[in-house]
Amino acid sequence: MDEKIFVCRCEEVTLEEVRRYIRMGFTTFSELKRLLRIGMGPCQGRGCREIVLRELSKAKGVSISQLSPGTFRPPSKPLLAGLLSDVESKKRG
Amino acid sequence: MERCNDGVRKAMYVIRDHPILQFSRGRKVIFYHDGRPLEWYENEPIAVALYANNVKVLSYTKKYHRPRGFFCAIGKCSSCFMKVDGLPNVRTCITPLKEGMRIETQHGLGRFTESSTLALEEPQGSSIVQAEVLIIGGGPAGLSACLEALRWGCKVTLVDESLRLGGQLIKQTHKFFGSSKDFAGVRGIEIAQILQRQLSPYIGSGQLKVLSNTSAVAYYAKENVVLCEQSEKRLFMIEPEAIIVSTGAMEKLVPFVNNDLPGVYGAGAVQTLMNVYGVLPGKRVLMVGAGNIGLIVSYQLLQAGAEVAAIVELAPSVGGYWVHAAKVRRLGVPILLRHTVKKVVGESHVEGAVIQEVDEKGELIGEEKFVECDTVCLAVGLSPTVELFWQAGCEMAYVNDLGGFVPKRDHTLRTSNPRFWVAGDVAGIEEATTAMLEGSIAGLSVSRALNRVDESSFESRLEGYWNKLNELRMGETSYRVRRGLSQVFIEGSLPLFQLVGDSPLEDRLQDEQFRSGVLSENMVETVAPPMELWKKKKNGLVIIECPQKIPCDPCHANCPTGAILPFENINDVPRIDYSKCTGCAMCVAACPGLACFVADISGEQAILKLPYEMLPKPQVGDEVVCLDRCGREVARSKIVRVQEPRKDKTYVVHVVVPKDLVMHVRTVRMIDRG
Numbered sequence: 039m040d041e042k043i044f045v046c047r048c049e050e051v052t053l054e055e056v057r058r059y060i061r062m063g064f065t066t067f068s069e070l071k072r073l074l075r076i077g078m079g080p081c082q083g084r085g086c087r088e089i090v091l092r093e094l095s096k097a098k099g100v101s102i103s104q105l106s107p108g109t110f111r112p113p114s115k116p117l118l119a120g121l122l123s124d125v126e127s128k129k130r131g
Numbered sequence: 132m133e134r135c136n137d138g139v140r141k142a143m144y145v146i147r148d149h150p151i152l153q154f155s156r157g158r159k160v161i162f163y164h165d166g167r168p169l170e171w172y173e174n175e176p177i178a179v180a181l182y183a184n185n186v187k188v189l190s191y192t193k194k195y196h197r198p199r200g201f202f203c204a205i206g207k208c209s210s211c212f213m214k215v216d217g218l219p220n221v222r223t224c225i226t227p228l229k230e231g232m233r234i235e236t237q238h239g240l241g242r243f244t245e246s247s248t249l250a251l252e253e254p255q256g257s258s259i260v261q262a263e264v265l266i267i268g269g270g271p272a273g274l275s276a277c278l279e280a281l282r283w284g285c286k287v288t289l290v291d292e293s294l295r296l297g298g299q300l301i302k303q304t305h306k307f308f309g310s311s312k313d314f315a316g317v318r319g320i321e322i323a324q325i326l327q328r329q330l331s332p333y334i335g336s337g338q339l340k341v342l343s344n345t346s347a348v349a350y351y352a353k354e355n356v357v358l359c360e361q362s363e364k365r366l367f368m369i370e371p372e373a374i375i376v377s378t379g380a381m382e383k384l385v386p387f388v389n390n391d392l393p394g395v396y397g398a399g400a401v402q403t404l405m406n407v408y409g410v411l412p413g414k415r416v417l418m419v420g421a422g423n424i425g426l427i428v429s430y431q432l433l434q435a436g437a438e439v440a441a442i443v444e445l446a447p448s449v450g451g452y453w454v455h456a457a458k459v460r461r462l463g464v465p466i467l468l469r470h471t472v473k474k475v476v477g478e479s480h481v482e483g484a485v486i487q488e489v490d491e492k493g494e495l496i497g498e499e500k501f502v503e504c505d506t507v508c509l510a511v512g513l514s515p516t517v518e519l520f521w522q523a524g525c526e527m528a529y530v531n532d533l534g535g536f537v538p539k540r541d542h543t544l545r546t547s548n549p550r551f552w553v554a555g556d557v558a559g560i561e562e563a564t565t566a567m568l569e570g571s572i573a574g575l576s577v578s579r580a581l582n583r584v585d586e587s588s589f590e591s592r593l594e595g596y597w598n599k600l601n602e603l604r605m606g607e608t609s610y611r612v613r614r615g616l617s618q619v620f621i622e623g624s625l626p627l628f629q630l631v632g633d634s635p636l637e638d639r640l641q642d643e644q645f646r647s648g649v650l651s652e653n654m655v656e657t658v659a660p661p662m663e664l665w666k667k668k669k670n671g672l673v674i675i676e677c678p679q680k681i682p683c684d685p686c687h688a689n690c691p692t693g694a695i696l697p698f699e700n701i702n703d704v705p706r707i708d709y710s711k712c713t714g715c716a717m718c719v720a721a722c723p724g725l726a727c728f729v730a731d732i733s734g735e736q737a738i739l740k741l742p743y744e745m746l747p748k749p750q751v752g753d754e755v756v757c758l759d760r761c762g763r764e765v766a767r768s769k770i771v772r773v774q775e776p777r778k779d780k781t782y783v784v785h786v787v788v789p790k791d792l793v794m795h796v797r798t799v800r801m802i803d804r805g
Contacts, residue, residue: 040195041474044384044391047202047210050194053386080209080220085202085384088514088535103529107536110521112349113358115209116220121366124258 045093046086048079056090060097067091067108082114083107145183146409146435150746151304151318151780154409160230176294177223177234178204178211179408187393187480189213189223193239198479200393204400206292206346207381207516213237217244221363224400225344227294258367262288262340264577265357265371267347267519270298271563272555272570273377274326279574280375281333283583288340288369290347290359295407297323298379300563302402304434305427306723306779308452308681309564309603310701311688316721318779319563320406347378350522355550357519373550373577376520377570380513380534380556385419388474394481398428398510405435413506417484418442419472421647423451423562423608425510429459432508434745440504443470443486445493445511448635448646452608453679454724456648461797462745463762466647472507473499481505515557523548532615533559541624543576543593544569552577559619561612564682568600597627605632606681606702633680633702649760650676655794660709660730670714671731671738674794675705677724689721716740716774716783725781730793737793738771743782747801749773755799757788765795767802 043053051074059070067090070076076090077083087107095102146154156172163169164186171180178189178201188198189211201211206225215221216233219241223234264280266273269291280287295301303319314322333339342361347369349358356368382397384390394413396404398420401412416437418429421444429439439459447468449456456466467486473495474485484507488497513534520527520538526547527536538546538553545552554573555566572593579589604613613632620626645651650658659665660672673694675686680702687695687705694712695705718727719742729740743749749770757766772785788796 041388042195042391043386043388045386047199047208047384047391050192050197050391080212081207082518084381084514084516085208089384089386101529102531105529107521110518112351112522113360114348114518115222115346115360117348117360117366118218118363121360121364124366 045089046074046076046079048081048085049075049077051076051086053089053093056093060093065094065098067094067106071108077108080116082110144185144411146405146411148746149409150434150744150748152320152406152409156409160228162228162230162232162234164234165236171228173230174227174294175408176204177213177215177221177226177228177232179224179404179410180228181223181234182404182412183408183410188236189393190237191239196238197391198393199391200480201396201400202384203381203397204403205381208397212241214241214244218363219243224403225293226363227344259356260288260367260369262286262369262371263581264288264373264375265290265369266375266377267357268298268377268379268555268557269293269296269341269343270377270379270555270566271300271322271326272379272557272566272573273298273375274323274330275567275570276375276377276552276554276574276577277339277570278326278329279571280578281330281338283575283578285578285581285583286338287333288342288371290342290345290369292344292346294344296327296341296343299399299402300326302399302406303427303563304406304431306685307564308683308723310599310682311684313599314564314567315683316685316688316723316779322563347519350519352522352524352548371550373552373580375552375554375570375573375577376557377553377555377566377573378516378519378557380515380560382509383512383514385472385509385511387472389477390475392475392477392481393479394477394505395475395507395509398424398508401428401506401508402431405437406431411435411437412508413437413481413504415440415504416506416508417472417486417502417504418508418510420444420510420512421446421449421451421456421466421468422510422512423455425508426451426455426459428508428510429464430455430462433459433462433464436746439464440502441486442466443472444468445471445489448641449648450608452681452724453648454677454681454726457650457676457760458725460648461758461760461762462800463758468643468647471495475507481507513556513560515560517557520546520548520551520553523551525551526621528619530559530615530618532611533619537619539619539621541621542597542626542628543579544573545576545580547621559612559615565600565603568596568603572596594627601627601629602701603682605700607633607635607679608681610634635679650678654678659794664709665730665732667733668712668714669731669733671729671733671740672709672712672714673707673718674728674730675707675718675726676728677704677722677726680704683723685721685723686718686727689717691715691717714740719783720774720776720779720781728797732790732793736787737790738785739788739793739796740774740783740785741796741798743784743799744780745800749782749784749801754802755784755786756802757786757792757796758798758800759795760797766792768799770799
């Protein structure tokens with residue numbers, strides 16, 4: 039098996055990739071998310087967000103508290119589309 | 132592969148005997164894994180059922196087709212996705228096993244089986260449910276918040292993701308620290324039961340509604356609704372007047388090579404597996420992290436019958452309570468300070484790990500070392516589960532000392548969104564005792580906001596809770612928590628929170644041995660009783676090896692003669708009036724840190740009275756190996772007396788040792804009776 043260090047288990051993004059993209063100039067969590075899908079998998083960034091922010095903080099020389107962790111869009115876990123449409127139709131009455 | 136007569140594979144990792152726990156299992160049912168029949172107990176999580184049957188790979192990933200197992204085992208990380216009865220992406224760590232279930236290894240994103248019909252539940256009434264107080268998360272904080280709010284007459288809806296209430300309490304087999312007036316000396320599993328017993332009348336009366344196996348997956352601020360999903364079958368919204376979020380935390384992932392390999396598990400997952408469901412995660416474990424969780428779980432692994440190869444810790448000293456470190460050291464587990472995991476090796480499952488020393492700056496130095504193990508347990512810290520606060524627009528702060536982003540709050544734990552309160556680990560990583568107090572504060576504050584509590588009762592009760600919290604946070608190991616909390620109170624709120632407390636000695640002032648949980652040579656003398664009295668005292672005198680200021684008092688509370696003096700501050704180290712000590716060993720059985728011992732040197736040979744919480748159960752006449760503080764064999768002996776546990780499961784065993792070993796021997800290991 040290839041030797042990989044994973045930052046994001048869900049979307050299989052490696053530390054090497056994150057660092058490469060940061061070097062390319064993508065220095066916000068949101069940019070990395072859009073480009074690498076980091077934090078967009080089923081756990082919604084619960085595992086990776088902090089590691090990425092730490093990398094960004096090191097690269098930019100600022101503390102994590104000054105970095106934006108990106109948007110936390112609902113839902114925080116995968117839902118059945120059938121269930122969603124069910125709720126929607128009931129809401130409309 | 133071993134097979135039973137009926138062709139069902141035999142469970143290989145099942146814990147049959149445990150010194151503390153009894154596993155009440157339900158009905159055994161047959162289910163199918165990739166078409167092959169297996170059996171396990173109904174209603175336990177699917178992932179547990181598979182693990183017990185030696186199935187550790189649950190899926191193959193979509194990009195690199197790598198094998199995946201579970202990681203958090205509490206429904207948070209979604210690493211455990213499998214296809215269940217035709218439905219892909221089911222979180223098998225919190226989905227209960229049913230008879231005849233067809234479970235399939237998921238490849239990539241997973242596809243629906245075309246013929247599968249999904250068992251969606253018939254909608255029950257409206258999809259929007261009203262709630263006065265909604266509490267999200269039924270761990271120590273959430274359950275305490277429930278109790279407090281119910282006590283004042285609030286109507287409460289409790290939403291909890293797991294199959295069993297109690298959060299992480301249900302896997303804590305160790306006795307709690309803190310005050311004996313609260314839960315000190317009681318094991319976490321029992322605390323969970325006590326809290327649930329207190330809640331049950333409210334369920335009966337309808338004042339409390341509990342929704343188990345239900346996840347709060349979103350908060351929509353404009354509409355003020357929380358979207359909830361129950362057992363993958365029902366989706367509904369709750370429109371609450373007030374919300375207490377006590378969602379806890381998730382294990383942090385550590386970046387090292389192959390950190391996604393099955394066998395790399397969060398400490399919470401390991402505890403779930405072995406302490407809730409009686410399934411061993413592995414035979415030989417490498418623990419990463421020597422905070423309280425790493426130390427406690429290591430001890431629990433030993434109790435469950437696994438071997439702990441080592442504990443590696445990046446910091447120059449153990450981060451958890453020193454007594455917890457001493458407990459595992461004397462059982463022979465090495466704690467390697469300033470070490471890190473570099474890489475895990477294995478094809479489809481962990482077969483070993485490469486560790487290396489780091490210098491003060493965190494740079495790798497020295498030679499790589501290979502550790503043979505089948506499990507790597509991560510206990511490097513937790514991240515608060517805070518999505519709902521972000522969605523609610525709460526003001527957040529990144530505080531490293533508290534584990535990451537946490538919501539700012541006032542002294543009643545209300546956040547900047549007036550509908551939201553916070554309590555427990557999600558407010559900052561601490562431990563269950565403080566989480567319960569925070570839950571009580573949040574429950575009280577909600578009740579006040581809903582006008583159920585009059586001003587003066589509110590103020591006095593609030594102050595009472597804060598006094599306890601401040602006291603618990605005064606110890607040496609809480610200094611980071613105090614530092615972190617000083618940054619999270621909303622400006623203008625007058626916190627009852629106090630910054631005072633003890634700081635640990637600087638690392639350079641202590642020797643390496645002490646920093647990894649073994650009493651320094653020069654400290655051994657200071658814990659020995661005064662020789663003149665000791666020599667004469669039949670039945671012996673107490674020796675307490677508890678050098679660190681932590682909040683704990685059961686040694687005093689259980690001392691029938693007053694020899695262990697009252698604590699002025701609960702964080703003080705114990706003080707002893709030796710003239711009153713009768714060597715009864717009540718403190719030996721009661722101490723949550725197993726740091727009390729009794730030595731009788733009045734006879735020809737010395738008798739040591741030692742705490743014992745391992746298997747096999749001790750009997751008079753059993754041959755034992757005597758171990759010193761580092762787990763080295765220093766003598767062989769026999770058990771001459773066993774004090775049965777009075778109210779708990781800790782035995783006190785009496786062993787005869789040569790007098791010159793009285794200050795060396797600190798535990799025993801049974802020699803096989805067979």
